[in-house]
Amino acid sequence: MSNPHSASARxxxxxxxxxxxxGPVELQLAEMARLWSAGGGEFVCYFIAAPPPWYAALLAEAGAEVGVLEGVVDQGSWNRAVxxxxxxxxxxxxxxxxxxxDTAAQLVQSGAVVIRTEHSERKRERGEPLRRLARHRRQRHLHSFIAVSDYLAAQTRRDYLVSAAxxxxxxxGADLEHFRPRPEAERRELRQRLLGISDDRVVITQAAFLDARKRQDLLIRAMPELLATGRPAxxxxxxxxxxxxxxxxxxxxxxxxDRVSxxxxxxxxxxxxxxxxxxALLTDREGLGGSAIEAMACGLPLVASDRGGLREVPEVGxxxxxxDHDVPAQTIGALGWLIDDAELRHRMGSAALIRARAHFDQRRAAAQTVQRYHEVLTDGHSHSVHRD
Known part of the structure; x- marks a missing residue:
């Protein structure tokens, strides 16, 4: 076991x-590895599949070791592999x-400090009070939780029955060197090359998994009405x-x-x-909204669902x-408002860029996480990280 008080902790x-x-998680892990390794520590990442070559190289350059948890197909196989x-x-x-x-108890008993990051909003289910008690029982050994939004911090306290401490x-955060505005000439070249667009139509982009939770269907359904009013969407x-x-x-x-790619x-x-x-990011549930942050970092005004941690991403207005994406008129109205007013798009896009750089820098997130490591390793039983 590594000495938890040592700068070389594993x-x-x-x-x-x-x-x-x-994605934000992948890139933040690499930045955390760089910071931890620079301080003399050892940093290891285990995934359920081998990282692609570009990511393996990024982790190696940051000083991380990489392992693969083989044969993970369900919770039981995950527990055994971990x-x-x-x-x-x-x-x-x-x-x-x-x-x-569910292996947290074993790790704590072996002398390790254990942290869990809450990335996602959970769907509310029947029998929730009993489920909370079951979750608390499984996770009571953890020294600390990290939540990627205030919304998830409240969810964690509620669902795991743990104290705010x-x-x-x-x-x-986003990689602000990669996600950035481009000069107008480059922007027009990208529109032509990536989308085949050479005119001045207003391009609305949502980048997210195509699953039932992410409501791309509502954006598609908004298009006929936007186009019927002559808007160049x-x-x-x-x-x-x-x-x-x-x-x-x-x-x-x-x-x-011809109007949806x-x-x-x-x-x-x-x-x-x-x-x-x-x-745009329309979604039924969202822990924070990494793709929304990335859009803002590129200088785009955002239209997003009033759900979960997404409420913390833009400064509204x-x-x-x-x-409320369940009310189609709200989505259509917000998009139409931005389509109709180029000056408004520019003003809100500039504010979005400033906000992304001020609040959602992945380097800051990585540094704060590494600082949390130091706190719990220094004293996993102190009043600031005590277990309930």
Missing amino acids: VVNFVMMNPNKR AAAAAVEKPALAHFHFGRH RVKRIHN HLVLAGGGTQEAALRSLISELGVQ LLSGDNDIAALYAASDVG VSGVLV
Whole structure:
């Protein structure tokens, strides 16, 4: 076991995800590895699939070791794979991301400090009070929780029945060097090359998984009314997922094929945002909204659902608009407002860029997480991180 008070403490991240995209979690882990390694510590990341070459190289350059949890298909296999890896790694600190982590008790008993990050909003279910008690029982050994939004911090306190002292809010951030506005000439070249657009239509882009939770269908359904009023709108939906066929069918059914681009596969999201005029994120549940932050970092005004942690992303009326997407007129009205007024788009987009840089920098998020490591390693039983 590493000495938890040593600068060379071994930190092991267990991440229940396939690291196949340039997302906030993937990039923040690399930045955390760089910071921890620079201080003399050891930083390890375990995923449920091997990272692609570009990401493996990024982690290696940052000083991280990488492992793969083989054969993870359900909660039981995850628990067994984590227990086996932890027995080999003997971490001073174990940091869990996504999923349930029923091995926490074993790790605490072995002397490790254990942290869990809450990334996602949970769907409310029947029998919730009993579920909360069950979650608390499983997770009572954890020394600290990190929540990526104030909304999730409140959810964590409520659902795990833990004190505020054990929950640290650290907003996820964007890679502000990658997600950035582009000069006008480059922007027009990107519109032509990526979207085949050479005119002045207003491009609205949502980059997110194509699943039932992300409500791309509502943006598609807004298009006929926007176009019927003569507005030069063009919708871009970037991502892959289970709803792709259904969304393509809806686009065809509504006859908006020439005004909706559905881009599956591997897309340069930063370039797509740079080619766009408005960012969008309609979703039923959201822990924070990484793609919304990335759109704002590219200087786009945001139209987003008034849900979950998304409420913390734009400054309403200044850098974006929040809508009740169950009321179609609100989405159509917000989009129409921005389409009609180029000066408003510019003003709100500038405010969005300022807000993203001030509040959602992944380097700041990584530094705050590493600081939390130091706090819990210094005294995992202090009043600031005590277990209830």
